[in-house]
Amino acid sequence: MxxxxxxxxxxxxxxxxxxxxxxxxxxxxxxxxxxxxxxxxxxxxxxxxxxxxxxxxxxxxxxxxxxxxxxxxxxxxxxxxxxxxxxxxxxxxxxxxxxxxxxxxxxxxxxxxxxxxxxxxxxxxxxxxxIVASNGVEFGLSLMSDGQSVFGYVRYIHKNSDASDKNIERGDIFTAVDGQDLNVNNYQDLLYGDNLTYTLHMADISENTITSNGETVELTKVENFExxxxxxxxxxxxxxxxxxxxxxxxxxxxxxxxxxxxxxxxxxxxxxxxxxxxxxxxxxxxxxxxxxxxxxxxxxxxxxxxxxxxxxxxxxxxxxxxxxxxxxxxxxxxxxxxxxxxxxxxxxxxxxxxxxxxxxxxxxxxxxxxxxxxxxxxxxxxxxxxxxxxxxxxxxxxxxxxxxxxxxxxxxxxxxxxxxxxxxxxxxxxxxxxxxxxxxxxxxxxxxxxxxxxxxxxxxxxxxxxxxxxxPIENIIxxxxxxxxxxxxxxxxxxxxx
Missing domain, CATH: 3.90.226.10 (2-enoyl-CoA Hydratase; Chain A, domain 1)
Incomplete structure (x- = not known):
């Protein structure tokens, strides 16, 4: 050298x-x-x-x-x-x-x-x-068929986290956060912004179609969660x-x-x-x-x-x-x-x-x-x-x-x-x-x-x-x-x- x-x-x-x-x-x-x-x-x-x-x-x-x-x-x-x-x-x-x-x-x-x-x-x-600020929900994100709308699906929940005693589990679907429908332009700010607390708006799958079910889950991230x-x-x-x-x-x-x-x-x-x-x-x-x-x-x-x-x-x-x-x-x-x-x-x-x-x-x-x-x-x-x-x-x-x-x-x-x-x-x-x-x-x-x-x-x-x-889970973001x-x-x- x-x-x-x-x-x-x-x-x-x-x-x-x-x-x-x-x-x-x-x-x-x-x-x-x-x-x-x-x-x-x-x-x-x-x-x-x-x-x-x-x-x-x-x-x-x-x-x-x-x-x-x-x-x-x-x-x-x-x-x-x-x-x-x-x-x-x-x-x-x-x-x-x-x-x-x-x-x-x-x-x-x-x-x-x-x-x-x-x-x-x-x-x-x-x-x-x-070691992160986490509410305990590990999720994935995928695109809807229109190429703009986004939905999330829960992969698993961490034990002893905020989500562990909430009404949310593996396989659950969500399509909105704090009243705003998820899309390719806003999901980063809504899910990964500085806000420690947010509310997920849940959805169901019926006949291969994802539709909102009116249920919500409020989650709070805990700082330095291991x-x-x-x-x-x-x-x-x-x-x-x-x-x-x-x-x-x-x-x-x-x-x-x-x-x-x-x-x-x-x-x-x-x-x-x-x-x-x-x-x-x-x-x-x-x-x-x-x-x-x-x-x-x-x-x-x-x-x-x-x-x-x-x-x-x-x-x-x-x-x-x-x-x-x-x-x-x-x-x-x-x-x-x-x-x-x-x-x-x-x-x-x-x-x-x-x-x-x-x-x-x-x-x-x-x-x-x-x-x-x-x-x-x-x-x-x-x-x-x-x-x-x-x-x-x-x-x-x-x-x-x-x-x-x-x-x-x-x-x-x-x-x-x-x-x-x-x-x-x-x-x-x-x-x-x-x-x-x-x-x-x-x-x-x-x-x-x-x-x-x-x-x-x-x-x-x-x-x-x-x-x-x-x-099948496809079109993953x-x-x-x-x-x-x-x-x-x-x-x-x-x-x-x-």
Missing amino acids: KNHILKFFGRFTLKLSVIFILIFVSCSKEKDSNETTENLANIDSDDIVISLEGALQISDFVWKGLNQYYYWQEQVSDLNDRKALNASEYAKYINNNPEPEEFFESLKHENDRFSYITADYVALQNQLQG KNSIQINKVLNISDKKIGYLMYTQFVNTFNNDLNDIFGNFKSEGISDLVLDLRYNAGGSLTACVYLASLITGQFTGEIFSQQIWNSKLMDYWNNNNPESLKDLFVDQMADGTILNSLNLNKIYILTTGRSASASELLINGLASHIDIIQIGDTTYGKNVGSITVYDYIDNDGTKNPDHTYAMQPIVLKIANSAGFADYDSGLDATVELKEDISNMGVLGEISEPLLSSAINQITGSGKKDTKAVM DNIREKHLQTIIIDNRKPFIK
Whole structure:
């Protein structure tokens, strides 16, 4: 890596924390006296000296972070390393791009569907750890046949939330909020605005038509509500089979010990098969993903689960300094020494929908080169790339810039399995195709629920036909709030640029 690249960064720090890949990066503002002298020498006497402090420091931070880590850096001409060779020209360039959001968008590659910038990294950190303002209702949104009207459907309700003791449950439909019919222009403000309390106007389905039923449900979001990513776990005794069932909604490290305990119970119960429900899991921590893969298996300790593919200059760095760090290996214990209660399975049944993304897809793809995967449901989302959270540090001790709370989450890498396969940007197709039915959502964890019922049919070989969807959930609105959860978080990386 050339020196002129490195001189703009006192030090970058990465913390490996899923496919959301989340990496914490520092863009240091420190410059030694030699560098300052060198830069001033490049400014002609008739040049106007532009300070990159004040408001411009955010745009400066945006360019430097993307230049160093962006997966498509080499394919975006304005991110070329040469852009920063002349200090005065670089300062003029930043001065011409004072709006951080607009500048960030202008630097994105045309194939980039996921990178974003936020003005509030605290809210982002909490969201990625499952700590948000929530009323407990997890819902999806779809378009009506007119292409403008929107309706919502309840996926599940969090325990101990405001909604948990209200008259609302999985499968319920709503078409309006606070008296306003939902449409493509207002749903973001009505459902994801700053208002903590709102009222849903409910609807029924009759003869495949959604109509208002006059009922309402008032809901209030609780600040800093911690969502439990382990929604359901149980053992089903069916015929001569003991089937473990786990509904897991986000890869979060705070639940790793709970997950290990559940697998300990599965192990003591002697389950013969495992159904892993990832239908609404948008991603999370790579560490949690590796632990879960290792809990499912156990016979591949030390072998490659996944491999990271960065932009070429970072690949050169890793390969020259620490090539083993590009490999994520199966493990038999957690970082604190806790032994994993691995099941040593050679086959697993995984339930998916179009909401299964990022780390969920990584788990499926990573396991697929080692054991048999029976995927039941719908094609997954198709996020085969990882994003990172980039903070603006002002020193090498991890002190965040006190002048702003901006952070970036750019795409920085792909993750392949041990066979090198990483090309699933159109999603991972189901082995058994079965869409969720808006008119028959079923009760999660019950053997009559359509997707779980299909998995049981596969396990027992009963020969029963799956219940096909009468009103399959389609025309799903790709909500930007959900996209922010489609992540891989990478923790505990040592600094690799000094």
